Amino acid sequence: MLRPILAAILAASLALTTLAAGVWAQSAAQSPYGKANRRDPVFLRFPEMAQRYWVGTDTMAASHKSVAVPMPKQCAFVYADAYTRGQMSEREVQETAVSNCNRHLAALGPLGENYNVNCACKLVISDETYVVPRDTMPDQAYGPSSIFYRDPNGNVARLNGVARYGALIGHDRSVTFSVENVSGETVCEGTFTNEGTANGRFSLSCFAGKFAGRGTYESRLGAPNDHIVARGQTPAGQPVVMVIGLPAQLAANTYGGI
Secondary structure, eight states, X not given: OHHHHHHHHHHHHHHHHHHXXXXXXXXXXXXXXXXXXXXXXXXXXXXXXXXXXXXXXXXXHXXXXXXXXXXXXXXXXXOEEEEOOTTOOHHHHHHHHHHHHHHHHHHTOOOTTTOSSOOEEEEEEEXXXXXXXXXXXXSXXXXXXXXXXXXXXXXXXXXXXXXXXXXXXXXXXXXEEEEEETTSOEXXXXXEEESSXXXXXXXXXXXXXXXXXXXXXXXXXXXXXXXXXXXXEOTTSOEEEEEESSOHHHHHHHHOOO
16 A cells, blocks of 8 residues: 555656756747847846847857846846857756856845845746746836935935836936835835936935935946946935945945945
């Protein structure tokens, strides 16, 4: 009696293992979610990745290429792309992209002050084909946000959450943005107005107009991560700093001293 039960358990375990491996090993040709396009939001969000993925020498020589981003979509503020090196299989390229993405995400520090969801990197594109449903992909640019300001008594206050905005800051003349708190409630709205390729002016209104600020912003590329820093004042002349693209702890350590 015991032997048939053990055999059934072993068969079920083997089936689950095979299924899990099959998910990873599934080729882009088997995906039902359609082809990627260079003008899709994820490529507009990461233009340097778009250049490599569609134009660069890496992609020209690669037999397989993959993109991984943190999911769900509001977490997609970092990425990793991987390309065939040597005799790598499609699965190996996929695993490399996910591993590199998770490593980058972990290096930026904890995300709990910005998100009430678990952010984890996931393979989203393989060989120019989506391997996740298109409606789960980011439809705008997203990033963790922190707003530091002084209240009327001069005390430093901080609002953490997630910002969403048009991806082409620095290209479009004006880009609107919104900020949600960790409960997913929209608490701020504002506008970036371009004055250069990586800088301009911003305005911000929060809590139904009870708090506001305006000033200048700049986009900063590279380490520790591509991000936006906006500095200005409230109508009462108190300083305000908004950081998009860095988790709260890193943003506070870098820009929170107002």
